[in-house]
Amino acid sequence: MLGCRRHARLLDKSRDAELSTREALFLANHESRCERCAALAEADWGLSVLREQAFPEDLELSPQFTANVVAMVRVDRGRERVSYWAPAMVGATVAAIAVMVMLQLFSRANAPAFTNSPVGEARLDRSAEPPAFPNLDRSSDHK
Template sequence: MNRKACDDFRKLHERQEEGPLRRRDQQRYDEHLNECGECAEWLESRHNSLFCLRLVKSEVEPSEGFSERLQTKMQGLGKQRLAYWSPAIVGAAVTALFLLMLLQVATGTAANAVKNQGYGEARRLKVVPSPLFETPTPTPTDPMP
């Protein structure tokens, strides 16, 4: 039989294992299975292999107390991981906050500050960049439109 037709048949078979095929695909599947002896043998050997695997399936019973030991060990692992990461997380958070404060001071984020002059009038304050750790001195500029 045609190699492409056999490949298509096997793809249809995979889709069929996941769920029902559309009517047209099911018809192509059945027709190919009836016409191609090689695919019929392949399908039969596949079914036989799966049948044998199901027969060989063995059930192993866990030892007495296995579930309890496993559960206590898993709980202990969770506590160890939390204990390990807690100082690292706190340290990282403190460092991040410190760096953000340092960045804010260094860049002079008051550059866009607005001073209320009373009577509904506001003036934009102009901040002259200054060296690190010095307080910028705001100077009034033109009123905002």
């Protein structure tokens, strides 16, 4: 029907602001002629019900609410600190390992060659006198 769109627009406007007398009259006239728009205007009450269903301002919260948030923030900061220092720690570890490997390689390069089969031979000379060991037996001294 003619005017339905205007009716919808004015119905919407009426929720945000006061309508002029002319606008209010148009709504009333149109609703008397258009059954569908009259039903919608009646359903506008549903939006008022919606507003009434809002939770109260002084909504009761769990007593631990603030403590929980503070604890969560503290844990998060700790994590952040770890993640902040983690790259530096990894870098330092890699550098330390590299230094150790370098030292190891350097000390090996200067060390005498090590082998399980040395060049040369060892002989036992049985003709030589056995080495003289010092006499540690002090009891003979007293006699």
